[in-house]
Amino acid sequence: MKTSTPARINLALGLGAAMVLIVAMAAYSTIDKLVNDAQQSLKLQQSTTLLERVGRSLANAESTQRRFLIEASDENLFGYEDARSGVVAVLSQLRAADEVNGADPKLPALAGSVDRRLGMLDEAVRARRAEGLTAASMVVNSDVNRQLKEEIDSLSESLVNDNMQDLARAQAGGHADAQQTELLVAGAGLLTLLLILGALKSIHHYHATQQRAEDKLRDSEAMSRALTLGMAEGVVTTSEDGVITEANPAALKLFGYTRHEMLGSQVTHLMPERHRGQFDMLLDDLRARKSGFSEAGREVLAMRKDGSEFPVTVSFGDVVVAGKRLFSAIVHDITERVRTEEALQASEYQLRQITDSVPALIAYLDRDGRYIFHNKAYGQVVRPRDGVILGKTLQEVLGEVMYQEIRPNVERVLAGEPVSYERTQGSSELGERDYAVSYVPRYEDENQQGQVMGFIALATDITAMKRMDRMKTEFVSTVSHELRTPLTSIRGSLGLIAGGVAGQLPPAAQGLVDIAKNNCERLIRLINDILDVEKIESGQMRLALQTVALQPLLGQAMAANEGFAGQHGVTLRLQAPDEAVLVSVDTDRLTQVFTNLLSNAVKFSPQSDVVEITLSVRAQHVRVEVRDHGPGIPAEFQSRIFQKFSQADSSDTRQKGGTGLGLSISKAIVERMDGSIGFDNPPGGGTVFYFELPRIAEPAAAIPGASARPGAPGTRPRILVCEDDGDVARLIVLMLEKVGFYADVAHGAERALVMLGEQPYDAMTVDLALLPDQGGAALIAAVRRNAHIANLPIVVISVSAGQARLRPDHQGLGVSDWIEKPINEQLMVRSLRGAIHGVxxxxxxxxxxxxxxxxxxxxxxxxxxxxxxxxxxxxxxxxxxxxxxxxxxxxxxxxxxxxxxxxxxxxxxxxxxxxxxxxxxxxxxxxxxxxxxxxxxxxxxxxxxxxxxxxxxxxxxxxxxxxxxxxxxxxxxxxxxx
CATH class of the missing domain: 3.40.50.2300 (Response regulator)
Structure with missing residues (x-):
């Protein structure tokens, strides 16, 4: 059956409509995809531009920060803060664009790295303001800072590469879709002419869509151009053959060209002629790369229009516009940064030259105990197996054993406390050495407040010093010991001559012997002081502690020093409580301390003055004060008065005598007896020296061995003189002291019994007839009835001694000897010695x-x-x-x-x-x-x-x-x- 024309037309129209519909649908889908691709391309370009701006902004912030580190001016600091704000702003835009385009997992990492990098920049600024350029240089050149920079560059490059690859894929997809649509339309035109109208309509629709996409693209390009116009960095775009096609105002200003002069010229004109051949090779390399590449941070030397050269960093990338491939370059002037780095390098070099020339070990460690810096000497002594110290912890470098030894000191310095100590350190080259080590904390600000950022370790080699100190000590000890023997001979000989062993001396000769004897004693005291200092420093001073009453001890020392005080026209006066004050001391050493304080007070007192000695009880302590009315102690000398060889004025050595060792030795002795020593400057003038000792509560009768003192090794015998006549008593005391006895006086029997209960004595002299409160014989009988002192040797010294010894009632008194007045000195001394020791x-x-x-x-x-x-x-x-x-x-x-x-x-x-x-x-x-x-x-x-x-x-x-x-x-x- 034949189809009618209308039917064929209808069929053709139907088929044409169907074909038009199919073609239209395919074209619409393709065009919509093209639009989406164009939009995606725009977003990717914007993201790439923002990424590049982040890098440039960060570089700008670093540049302004470096200028501040060098010049430390407020203008540079404000510039840095503005540049830093620019980095934060661009980073915020990038985050916003990423949220619209779809989150990229690499962007948070980049943002975090940029934030930490800004933190390091801020830390360097704080260090510069707080401690200066050297501290800032340590932060800028630290491994952490370099790692952050490399991390940012790597992430930026990766993100840009990702964007470029996405952009290339989007553009390739758009081209493929457009070709498919053209084939579809051409095929439809071959099938039927009736589809021409539909095809024309579709084509018209397609061109309209294309126009809109191109408009959007132009808008995007205009936006990109607007972005480059506002950038501080120069942006230059070239063709593949190196002809400049675009340049932003910053680039024109940077190179000194007008827009007309720059556009169309070869990009090689922007660099020194000697480097142009290298750029041609770089251009060939860029052309050989795939589209969408990016390269950041290449440092090159650029040239301005006037021929001046300057360093820049260049970031390269490419873009396809209207089918043409263009290369873009973002140029950043780093002249200030290079100048800053050179200054920092010069400063660091100077610092290292200084620290390497210092004969000490120097290192700086952060709060985590990680090495940031060390000098050459430190590396030679503290050398780990791999030879690397920087970046490692103290524990890793020194080893676990040594670290545990010094760990308390490290914890103290990190808590803000300066630390000094000595330690021995061994090395393969130097062997075992002694070091004096100091740790000094480093704070966030210059006011030494806030958190401790780290600490400086300084170690000085004291091996030679300690060796010399030992040699000095050994030399002094040897010389002092060697001097003792000849001085003993001299002292003994002079003592015998002065005592009359060679007969009575003429007055002139006696005076010369006295001078020699006094100076011999002075030299012996000096040697003994030097040896005492040696014992104190070596910890070898031994104390024979015993519980004694303090009043008799002070009285004995005063009696021994009355002759010295009389030579200076000074009187000694003691104020003490009547009851016994007990202390646990080494009597000889405490006498040495008290004698030193007395002699100092006497030497610095005016003529006819009184040195006041006060004994007082304060709670659980006993305090002895020695006050003079001399010139006092100068303020500048007070802080070192107890140091060895210290004297207020070097002229004092000649005017007053002495070596400056006495107070130092006294301080060590008192502290060894759990006491303290010090001085005051009272309002009335003069000086009060005092020492305090712990008080013993037990009564004297309960003291074990209190009566065992006679005959103690190395002690001087103590005699109690019972005599009511003051002149006679004083004469006996002088005779006894001259031959080495201690002597106390009791003017009555009752007082004698009290003193015998307070203090052990080696012997006693008694006047029979003249005691006011009780007869001498009754006193002797009372002594014999007391079990603690019944065996005390007694020598009677009395006008009636010859008759009294014959009386029957005196036969049982146990008297060692009877001596008549006037007193024969030699007989008295011989009798007392025989009574004490016996032979x-x-x-x-x-x-x-x-x-x-x-x-x-x-x-x-x-x-x-x-x-x-x-x-x-x-x-x-x-x-x-x-x-x-x-x-x-x-x-x-x-x-x-x-x-x-x-x-x-x-x-x-x-x-x-x-x-x-x-x-x-x-x-x-x-x-x-x-x-x-x-x-x-x-x-x-x-x-x-x-x-x-x-x-x-x-x-x-x-x-x-x-x-x-x-x-x-x-x-x-x-x-x-x-």
């Missing part, structure tokens, strides 16, 4: 082992009245003598030719009769090393009287029967009986 029957024989012949002669002269001496100068001679003869006592020096005196103790212990040994040496002996010696005496500390009394005491307490005098001396000994 075995017969004449004792003493072996004196001593290589110094002068000391031998002096010792023999001192004991000539009651003992005979044999001498040995070496250990071997002494051994021969001990085997050949019987001795009652061995007087032993420790430093002998060919051996030590200690070597003789086994020989002495092997003898059947075991004679006691008295060590008499220039060397101090520790209590733990006494080897069973009966007494230990130091030559420079021992007077003639003390040597004599010690020998007598040891002989009295010895169980050895008196020796029978030898018929002849052995060849190895020399008899020198005197």
């Amino acid at each position: 075995p029957a017969g004449r004792p024989r003493i072996l004196h082992v001593e290589d110094d012949l002068d000391i031998q002669r002096i010792a023999a002269a001192i004991t000539q009245e009651f003992a005979s001496f044999e001498f040995a100068t070496t250990v071997q001679e002494a051994r021969v003598a001990l085997q050949a003869q019987h001795f009652d006592l061995v007087l032993l020096d420790l430093s002998l030719p060919g051996g030590s005196g200690w070597d003789l103790f086994p020989d002495i212990d092997a003898l059947p009769y075991h004679p006691p040994v008295v060590v008499f040496s220039a060397t101090d002996v520790a209590e733990a090393d006494d080897r069973g010696a009966a007494a230990i005496l130091v030559k420079a500390h021992t007077s003639n009287e003390e040597l004599l009394s010690t020998i007598q005491r040891v002989l009295k307490n010895s169980s050895v029967k008196p020796a029978t005098p030898a018929k002849s001396a052995t060849p190895a000994t020399e008899s020198r009986d005197s």
Whole structure:
């Protein structure tokens, strides 16, 4: 059946309509996709532009910040804050665009890195303001800062690459869709001419859509152009052959060209001629790359129109416009940044040159204990196995063991406390060395407030200093000990001469002997002070603490110093409570302290003045004050008055005498006895020195061993003088003190009994007839009835002594000797010594082992009245003598030719009769090393009287029967009986 024309037309129209509909639908879908692709391309270009702006803004912020670090001007600081705000603003735009386009997981990482980078920039600014360019340089050049920069560059490049790839895919898809639509329309035109109208209509519709897309594209380009117009960085667009097609105002200003001059010129005109060949190679490389690439942060040298050169960073990318591929370059002037970096590098170089030339170990560590800086010397001494220190923690570099040792010091400095200590550090090159180490905290601001940011470690090599200090100490000790022996000879000889051993001296000769004796004592005191300082510093000072009443001790020291005070026209006055004040002290050392304070007060007091001594009880402490009315202590000297060798004026050494050691030694002694010492400047002028000691609550009667004082090794005998006549009492005291006794006076029997209860005495003198409150005989009887003092030796000194000793009622009093007035001084002294010590029957024989012949002669002269001496100068001679003869006592020096005196103790212990040994040496002996010696005496500390009394005491307490005098001396000994 044939179809009618209308039907064919209708069919054709229907088919044409269907074809038009199909073509229209396909064209509409394709066009809609093209529009979407165009919009997506626009968004990707905007995102890429914003990413590049982030990098440029951050670079601008860094540049302005570097200018501030160099110049530290407010103008640069404001510029940095504006640039920083620009980074934050661009970053916010990028975040907003990302929310519209679809979140990219890399963008938060980039934003976080940018925020931390801004934080590092801010930290450098704070460091510059707080501590200066060096501290800021440490922050700028830190590993953390460089890592953040690399991380930002990497993320930016990755995001730009992603955008470019998406843009390329969108553009490729649009081209493919357009080709499919054209084929579809062409095929439809071949099927029927009736579809022409539909095709024309569809084409018209297509072109309309295309026009709209192009309009949007032009709007996008206009927007992009507007963005580049407002950018601070220069933007230059070129063709593939390097011809400049576009440049924003910033680029024109940067290079000094007008728009007309720049457009159409070769881009190589913007760089020095010597670098143009390299750029041609770069252009070839860019052309060879795939579309959508980006490259950020290449540093090159650019050239302005006037020929001046300047450094820039260039970020490259490409874009296809109207089918043409164009290259874009974002140019940032980094002149200021380079200048800042060069200045920082120069500053860092200068700092390193300085620190490397300093003979000390220097390092800086942050709050986490991680090394930020160290000098060359530090790296040479503190060298880990891999040789790397920077960036590591203190624990990693030093090792766990050493770190745990210094950890408390690190914690203290991080808490804001400066720390100083000493430690030993070993290295393979230098060996084991001693260092004085200091840690100094570093704060956030220059006012040393706020959080501690880290600390500076400074270590000084003190190995040589400590070695020299040890050598000095050993030298002083050796010289001082070597001086003791000849000084002992000089002192002993002068004492014997002054005592009349060579007969009565003419007045002129007596004066010269007194001068020599006084200066000898002065030199001995100096040597003893030096050795005391050595003992204190080495921790070898030993104290023999015992509980004693303080008032008698002060009285004895005052009595001993009254002669010195009289020479200066000064009077000593004591104010103390009547009841006994007990303390636990080393009596000799406390007497040394009190004597030092008294002598200082006397020396600095005006003529006819009074030095006031006050004893007071304060709660659980006892306070002794010594006040003078002299010139006082200058303010500038007060802080170092207790330091060694300190004196207010160097002229004081000549005017007042002394070495400046006394107060330093006194402070150490008092503190060793759990006390304290200090001084005040009272309103009335002068100075008050005081010391405080813990008070002992027990009464004197309860003190163990309180009555055991007589005969204590190395102490001076104490005598109680019972005499109502003040002049006679004073005369007896002077006689006793002259020969080395301590003496106290009681003017009545009742007072004598009180003093005997407060203080142990070695002996007592009593006047029988003249005591006002009780007779002398009654006093002696009362003493014998008291179990604590019943055995006290008593010597009667009285006008009626000769008659009184014959009375029957006086026979049982136990009097050691009766001496008539007027007093025979030598008889009194000899009687008291005999009463205190006693001597075995017969004449004792003493072996004196001593290589110094002068000391031998002096010792023999001192004991000539009651003992005979044999001498040995070496250990071997002494051994021969001990085997050949019987001795009652061995007087032993420790430093002998060919051996030590200690070597003789086994020989002495092997003898059947075991004679006691008295060590008499220039060397101090520790209590733990006494080897069973009966007494230990130091030559420079021992007077003639003390040597004599010690020998007598040891002989009295010895169980050895008196020796029978030898018929002849052995060849190895020399008899020198005197």
